[in-house]
Amino acid sequence: MQSRRMSYVPISAYFQWVSAGILLVVTIAAFAATIAGFLGFLPMLTLPLQFGEVIYPQAGAAIQVGAIVLLVAICSTLPSGFRVSRLENSHRDFSMCMSDVAEAYQFCHAADREGVFNLGTEYDAVKERIMYLRSHPDLRELEPEILEAAAEMSYASRELAEIYSDENVSRARGFLKHREEEIALFEDKIDRALSVSRELRRQKEAVEVEEAAMENRLHALEEEFGGLLGELGFSRTRTPGNVISMPHATAAE
Incomplete structure (x- = not known):
């Protein structure tokens, strides 16, 4: 089942890119033809319509312009569609990487040594660490599961961070320097x-x-x-x- 899913994702992405390319080419060609028609280089779409006794001789041009507007609107949604597709693929293929967990833990442990976290209960302390990691500019692309694992690891090593806090390390270094x-x-x-x-x-x-x-x-x-x-x-x-x-x-x- 996993192999079928892995083979399905590239095929769907391929068709998505092909469809987007065709749509973009058609939109550009139609837009260029419409501009050329307004400038007199190409004829505009002729499609006379009649509603009751009233005949609309310029209905073809209006339909052509409306189609161009619709195509441009559809093309404007392509970037968001690609972002959603990429996000779905990342969630589908997500696997917790220990290097990402280690990186997030290093940031959290460094902040713990600086005395950033003050809450005492386990739930509040872990939540505080998760909020800190989410707001960190270098960790915004990591998955919530990674941040949660790093926060729990940081809470488990809080005593170590307290013992080897920056203040204690600075005091020890000052003492050794004096000696x-x-x-x-x-x-x-x-x-x-x-x-x-x-x-x-x-x-x-x-x-x-x-x-x-x-x-x-x-x-x-x-x-x-x-x-x-x-x-x-x-x-x-x-x-x-x-x-x-x-x-x-x-x-x-």
């Missing part, structure tokens, strides 16, 4: 402390190098001075504190 700023400030303090520590260590090493150099020079001086004292006949004995004691010379010496 990041504190961490960055703490890292800056650590970097400065490390820099000071490295500078102190460098200065300490420089002082140690200078002290070692001074000790080496002092040791060299002691060696040189000790040799000179030996040549002069003085004996050198070390005492605590690196003090060299020398004997006192007499007056005769």
Whole structure:
């Protein structure tokens, strides 16, 4: 039965388009012939009528004009007829698409996170969501069943939308941003402390190098001075504190 219906729809649509095309061509041709008749390029329809003793010699022209008006009126109804036919076909071939439901649910869930819906009971809450989806400019072509399913899904996930509302998410992001700023400030303090520590260590090493150099020079001086004292006949004995004691010379010496 479904295959017969699917095969019937294209055939009926085909005949509808063919009929509309023929009607449009006939209307244009008749309208052009009538205009040409009024301008004298073509003869008008001659159909004398008599009503009692009265004869109407221009009845043919009047009938021709009336037929043109009727054809134009019929052609003006063709767009609405095609829209109705397309709507019937869409209802006949309708099947709920999960992508459309997901799209409608995303809009509804986003509005729920923003705190748009305030009604508490299930019936009123679902109805409020359906009205919101119907008024949305991007969802006007969706079927009512899709909007209803999306509204029910949004109502079922209302607690999730409340927990992850835009206000809560914004507050959490602000808290994390504040923590990041504190961490960055703490890292800056650590970097400065490390820099000071490295500078102190460098200065300490420089002082140690200078002290070692001074000790080496002092040791060299002691060696040189000790040799000179030996040549002069003085004996050198070390005492605590690196003090060299020398004997006192007499007056005769």
